[in-house]
Amino acid sequence: MSRMRELSRITLDPSVMGGKACIRGLRVTVGTVIGLLAAGRTREEILKAYPYLEPEDIDQALAYAAWRVDEREADRSDA
Template structure:
């Protein structure tokens, strides 16, 4: 899945949680912000180093994980 290329797992970054492009922003943070009503634009203002594609990637990763399929991801 192309969007998963932006999601990295590194045991030295955020305890190995899935992150956006090796940054210290977890997929869970993005999903939590969206779930609490934050807009994509609001998230991008809070985290100016993120890109719109990162939010899409976080959503794609969360949807994929909800299916409980294991596929290796790129490491940072």
């Protein structure tokens, strides 16, 4: 959980998007940003489509996704 403290732009609020990880409390989930990147959208295209996002938001969405994958892999190795 210490890694999550470093990700100040990622918020988890049960009243926003059902508690999914969001960018700065906005109704844009980390999953949306990662999905757009996975679909081949560039950072510039994402920032144009969501003008209230900032480049650091994309960086932190990627860092959060990587952290979650590491957490899940650690959970599996403990089983």
